[in-house]
Amino acid sequence: MRIKNVSLVNFRNYSTLSLSLEDGLNLFVGENAQGKTNLLEAVFVCALGRSHRTKGDAEMIRHGYDTAKVGLKFKDRLGNREIEVEIARHAKKRIKIDEKLIARSVEQMGVFNAVIFSPEDLSLVKDGPGERRRFMDMELSQMRPLYCKALQSYARALRQRNALLKLREPRLDMLSIWEHQMAEAAAKIASWRVSFISRLNELAGEIHARVCRNKETLLVEYDSCIKEIADGSAYAEEFLKQMKKHRESDLRRGITTFGVHREDINVSINGRSARLFASQGQQRTAALSLKLSEIALVNELTNNKPVVLLDDVLSELDEYRRELLFDAIQGAQTLITCTGAEGFMPKADRAYTVRDGRIE
Ligand SMILES: Nc1ncnc2c1ncn2[C@@H]1O[C@H](COP(=O)(O)OP(=O)(O)O)[C@@H](O)[C@H]1O
Ligand SMILES: [Mg+2]
Incomplete structure (x- = not known):
């Protein structure tokens, strides 16, 4: 996947921009608050x-x-393509693909693929479960539009169930309707998460061994709300059973306490929870391994190499880790930002200067 041109209108601190990009490494240099992350x-x-x-x-x-x-003009295996996203303060978002307006947002998934890596991602292991769920949802949604659809349907049913739980005497048949919808969606979500995390674990194990020069073993596991049930209908059945079991306490709390919206990815180093027991440095290294594995995994699962967006991460890494990062992004079009104060400049196919919402 190669971006040919990016155009912006009134996006953050950009008034208008039309920028053509090179196929390889595009470097954006600028001081803080100039518009690089934007x-x-x-x-x-x-x-x-x-x-x-x-x-x-x-x-x-x-x-x-x-x-x-x-707006993006880009090239994939199908040839030249275009995507345009228009965000309005008082109206629904409008998305056009190849100049045609799409009816539902999930139609956008998988059309253009990107992986983003920012300094905040280095706290992925230290953060709460929500951040790790976001990490897997962002990539899975892009790669598997049906996953995104299942997530949306789950979230909708969850919102409805939560709304009912807040009523004084909710109708149980209504609760049951939403629970069935949640169970059906959860079965799909879980089966994708199982395979995503198991492959992520294989890749992360290899990559982490290199990142920390064989000093540690990294293990990545799916902390799912239902254990050891792979089959979709058995899963849904068990999910429903658990939902019913949690009803009473959920009614008391006014919120759904069980389900895939509460799941996590467990990361451990040498057999111990990295979140609880690893040092800050170890946690950041493990997070880097996860991010590098994610890039490799997305490369593997999509026929189009995703565009890689590296926001200000070079300053966070030592020389050896930078090399591993450049290894991982080989062959992908990459947009890198830095302030120029890193004492290190990657060899770019083209360098741009970002200043006050303008790029030269
Ligand atoms: N909606 C917005 N409208 C106008 N300016 C914005 C908006 N959102 C953020 N900014 C401005 O964008 C700048 C930050 O841009 P950013 O890309 O995060 O900087 P950096 O180059 O450090 O990555 C700040 O000056 C901020 O005020
Ligand atoms: Mg920034």
């Missing part, structure tokens, strides 16, 4: 339909304006 965010929005760093779409619209637009 540019990578805009590209990522074309992959996932939303930002990697914020929930509210409107935040991305330039202050004082009502709409923002991001």
